[in-house]
Amino acid sequence: MRRPSRLTAALAVLALTTLAACSSGSDHSGTTAVTTLDPDKDVTITWWTGQDSEADELLQKLADEYTADHPNVTIDLSPGADTTDDLLQKLQAGFASGDYPDVSYTYGSWASVLGKSGRTLDISDQVAQPDAGWDEFPEAARATATVDGQVIGLPAVVDNLGLIYNTELFDEAGLDYPTDDWTWDDFRAAAKALTDPSKNQFGTAYPTDGGEDTVWRFWPQVWQNGGDVLDDDGMPAFNSQAGVDALEYWRELAVDDQSVYLDQTDQKFEPNFYAGHIGMLISGPWVLYDLKSHKTPYAVAELPGTDGSHQTISGPDLWTLYDHDDSQRAAATFDFINWLTQPAQDVRWNLAYGNLPLRSSAADTPEFAQYGKDYPGADVFFKNLENATTPRPTVVGYTAMSRAVGSAISDVLRGDGDPQDKLDEAADAAKIDLQ
Numbered sequence: 001m002r003r004p005s006r007l008t009a010a011l012a013v014l015a016l017t018t019l020a021a022c023s024s025g026s027d028h029s030g031t032t033a034v035t036t037l038d039p040d041k042d043v044t045i046t047w048w049t050g051q052d053s054e055a056d057e058l059l060q061k062l063a064d065e066y067t068a069d070h071p072n073v074t075i076d077l078s079p080g081a082d083t084t085d086d087l088l089q090k091l092q093a094g095f096a097s098g099d100y101p102d103v104s105y106t107y108g109s110w111a112s113v114l115g116k117s118g119r120t121l122d123i124s125d126q127v128a129q130p131d132a133g134w135d136e137f138p139e140a141a142r143a144t145a146t147v148d149g150q151v152i153g154l155p156a157v158v159d160n161l162g163l164i165y166n167t168e169l170f171d172e173a174g175l176d177y178p179t180d181d182w183t184w185d186d187f188r189a190a191a192k193a194l195t196d197p198s199k200n201q202f203g204t205a206y207p208t209d210g211g212e213d214t215v216w217r218f219w220p221q222v223w224q225n226g227g228d229v230l231d232d233d234g235m236p237a238f239n240s241q242a243g244v245d246a247l248e249y250w251r252e253l254a255v256d257d258q259s260v261y262l263d264q265t266d267q268k269f270e271p272n273f274y275a276g277h278i279g280m281l282i283s284g285p286w287v288l289y290d291l292k293s294h295k296t297p298y299a300v301a302e303l304p305g306t307d308g309s310h311q312t313i314s315g316p317d318l319w320t321l322y323d324h325d326d327s328q329r330a331a332a333t334f335d336f337i338n339w340l341t342q343p344a345q346d347v348r349w350n351l352a353y354g355n356l357p358l359r360s361s362a363a364d365t366p367e368f369a370q371y372g373k374d375y376p377g378a379d380v381f382f383k384n385l386e387n388a389t390t391p392r393p394t395v396v397g398y399t400a401m402s403r404a405v406g407s408a409i410s411d412v413l414r415g416d417g418d419p420q421d422k423l424d425e426a427a428d429a430a431k432i433d434l435q
Helices: 006-023 051-067 085-099 108-115 139-144 169-174 184-194 214-216 219-224 242-258 271-273 284-293 327-341 359-363 366-374 378-388 399-412 420-433
Strands: 045-048 074-080 103-107 154-156 162-166 204-207 260-264 280-283 296-302 319-320
Touching: 006 219, 045 327, 051 074, 051 327, 074 242, 074 327, 074 359, 085 219, 103 108, 103 154, 108 139, 108 319, 154 327, 162 169, 162 378, 169 184, 184 271, 184 280, 204 214, 204 242, 204 271, 204 280, 214 296, 219 242, 242 260, 242 399, 242 420, 260 399, 271 280, 271 284, 280 284, 280 359, 284 378, 296 378, 319 327, 359 366, 399 420
Parallel strands: 045 074, 045 103, 204 260
Antiparallel strands: 103 319, 154 319, 162 280, 162 296
């Protein structure tokens, strides 16, 4: 499975500006009604998976299983492009020529622009059915898939940020392990206690390359503090007192306490944690495989909280569905993707690649029980999806805003600037692209 960096996924939104401009003049309405699949009418749908060859082999087996039960349906599967990012160029060209898929893997950050392209299916009525299980998906994933009140796809991958800690370092320092009741004050105290310059050991780490990996770690504390990224008019709100307090918190840890390993490359902090040089890491389930491979002694907890809120962030990706003015194609596309995301199939897809299951009902499957044994802490990340209640913005201007905020965070953590001043500068810079 392809696992793009947060920076790559965010930068990809920039290319969609051209896509939106290209398709905005189209007379394609994107209003085909999604009805029940007619088993007596042959239909072919095209699926761009955005995956590598190994993952596509598994997806092909699942597609074959579906078509065996639905012999009137043919699924034309391909990765769609050499990389997931390259799907953008294919979509752009396809929207202009009319040669685009029925469903494709897409980053969640593309949702708003794709939803405004006039090429997506609206499956709102389908997911509203009592047996659809729509509410089994995490709240943030549902919000990401919803554009201007229309649901344009189903979640393909879900994740979140939690607190991973080195149990051996905690034991050596005589510290109690983090709990789900931890506050950020508890986190700071532990970070200070775990820091030992003589051992080149830090309490925690933060990527300061200024990319999206810098930024999305910042948003949960803004939300926990009662703030938001954008206001109701779509303009910057992150420079409110909630944002300033969050950035001042990290300035104190990095500058005053000297307990934060600042990684200007975004490539070294995770390996340093695996090697036992960092006590706590704010990260997600994608590192569980590496933790196991490196035999790092670790455990997982929810993010520290503020006033009882342990809100986290999720970066969901989607299976986005497209409209071809053909009700049978629309019916087959939804029926297949809805089937694919059911626990019976999802545990053989996402769990096979170390991802979290998509739906809450998957918690009762034997495959998930084995997944939790194979990857300790996976159950904590799965439960933590309940704390992913606010979606990260998917507006086109997010990319430029992320760069500005990432630069502000990095400067402040290196001791260069005041949190309020830096966030105000970032807000002013972001307004240009958000208007």
